[in-house]
Amino acid sequence: MATIRERNKRLIIKTACQVFADKGFAATKTSDIADQAGLPKANIYYYFKSKEALYRAVLESIIDPLLQAYSSFHSEHEPARALEAYIKAKIRISREHADASKVFASEIMHGAPHLSSGSLEQLKAEAERSIERIRQWIEEGLMAPVDPHHLMFTIWASTQTYADFDWQIIQITGRRKLTAKDYDSAARLITDLVLKGCEVQKAEDT
Amino acid sequence: MATIRERNKRLIIKTACQVFADKGFAATKTSDIADQAGLPKANIYYYFKSKEALYRAVLESIIDPLLQAYSSFHSEHEPARALEAYIKAKIRISREHADASKVFASEIMHGAPHLSSGSLEQLKAEAERSIERIRQWIEEGLMAPVDPHHLMFTIWASTQTYADFDWQIIQITGRRKLTAKDYDSAARLITDLVLKGCEVQKAEDT
DNA sequence: GTCTATATCTGGATAGAC
DNA sequence: GTCTATCCAGATATAGAC
Structure with a gap:
């Protein structure tokens, strides 16, 4: 009610x-x-x-979606599936929570002066856990030995950009507004680069 | 004097x-x-x-470096070389002009309210020209048929992030400051993802 | 060309009527 | 719970002595 x-x-x-x-x-x-x-x-x-x-x-409203996005790193056993799901989730955040996402980005850019230390710790913990997971996959020979930190930074940046720099993207593409198709093809390109770059093959559904 | x-x-x-x-x-x-x-x-x-x-x-001081970075799209004939050089140039900007780069990013995030229309036009023109060049390479069969816009957005985002989100990167890596090696391995990872993703092989020096 | 003191204005926050 | 009128801190910008 x-x-x-x-x-x-x-x-x-x-x-x-x-x-x-x-x-x-x-x-x-x-x-x-x-x-x-x-x-x-x-x-x-x-x-x-x-x-x-x-x-x-406003700022805290985006924390939960960001934390949720990491779930595939825990639930999936194959790197290809986990990475693909994570990229998809991050692109969905850029689309469905574009404004809050942008507020968050701006906050981080300036050293997170307003973000609660609790949220910060949670985000940091999830990020580190996921990076550790990637490191394991590499050790197990399931992925090429890329630098897990830089891989994560690239995924964050390339997915986040569709929220943060939407204005720029609209300028360059000439679209009036980004459509569902735009987000989908963005996710596909990023996933392709990451999976090929990590030398993991896209797993077929079981 | x-x-x-x-x-x-x-x-x-x-x-x-x-x-x-x-x-x-x-x-x-x-x-x-x-x-x-x-x-x-x-x-x-x-x-x-x-x-x-x-x-x-301050804002205008970063325009020239950004425009210069596109030069490899005009001077190089092979996509691998052009893309590699562009990524290197963009990472160098994130390193050597970190502050101005961040100011620029913040400006773009908010719809470039202070940027001169002249600079804006120049940047847009160079971006479009480079994207057109990628399109040609794809038509000529020199690259996999990736979406050139999204490829560019990913390159921008993943290189730019080392300036814009330096604070975050320092938090996660635990470094006190990013070193030359950090920027180099970032450039290498991004280049690897892009070249493998576009299915162009790293050209050996002639 | 440098700097102190000050004018002016904007915008966050509140008092208090309804 | 709503809203008008107002207060006042803080920041831009300048006047004018040195």
Whole structure:
């Protein structure tokens, strides 16, 4: 049951997410958010005690999807399947949580000054666990001996770019907006490069 | 001959570049730049008419390196050589112009509100020309039929990430600072993925 | 060309009526 | 729970002495 409080908080977070993604934290005025949400500014402050608290709410909303994306590294035994699923999940985040993803990227670029240390630790732990998993696969001879860190950085960067640099991508492709097909072919290209580069063959379904 | 004017402008731009990269345009205070440069704030305004003018100077400083990086697409006839050289050039930019590169990325992320339309057009033209070149190589059967746009986006993202997300990379690798070796192995991994993915073999030197 | 002191304005946050 | 009017800290930019 959606109380008035919940509905409003949701509207404010959703709008804030768009504006923060567009302008960045510092350049965003709370009045921008209020105007775009069709509310008076004071209403924002009734629900969130400060601009920063609102920003943190937006920021934390992307943590769970990012953590979830790592699941294939735990559930899959073959590197090809795990990597493919991870790339797919990351591209889906760039598509379905484009704004929050961008806010997160901007935050990381500036050294994560607002991110809670709890979230940071979780993200770091999952990343390290997955990198360790890749290292094992290499030791077991299931993959070419690529540098697992750099492999991960390339996957992060190339999937994340469809959220962060959407403006650039739209400029270059001449699209008015990225479509489902665009995201799919992006995922396919990245997966191809990674699987061929790691010399693991795409596993057929069992 | 370095006049006092030139020396000071250079110092201010260099310092501004660091601070803008660290905090972003809006969050940067002109007094931060002044303090870090060891100058009184009014001195900044003696050399630059506004914070934005100074920011634009920083921003424009990265355009030329970015344009130069495309040269291998024009000078090289084999895709393998051109792609390898381009990746190397882009990684070198991430290393040697890390701060300006980051400022540029942040600018693009937010829709390039401060970038001159001239620079924008030049960058776009070079990008499109290079993408067209890749398309030709594919038609001539020199490369696998990958999507040239997505290939370019992946190269941009994976090379750019070493400047933009340096903080993250340092967190994960546990390094105190990225070394020449780190950049080299990054370039090697990205080049490997791209060349294998495009099914072009690394050309031996003639 | 340098720097202190200050004008001016923007934008986060709140008081208090409804 | 909503909203107008307002406060005030902080930041850009400048005036004007040196």
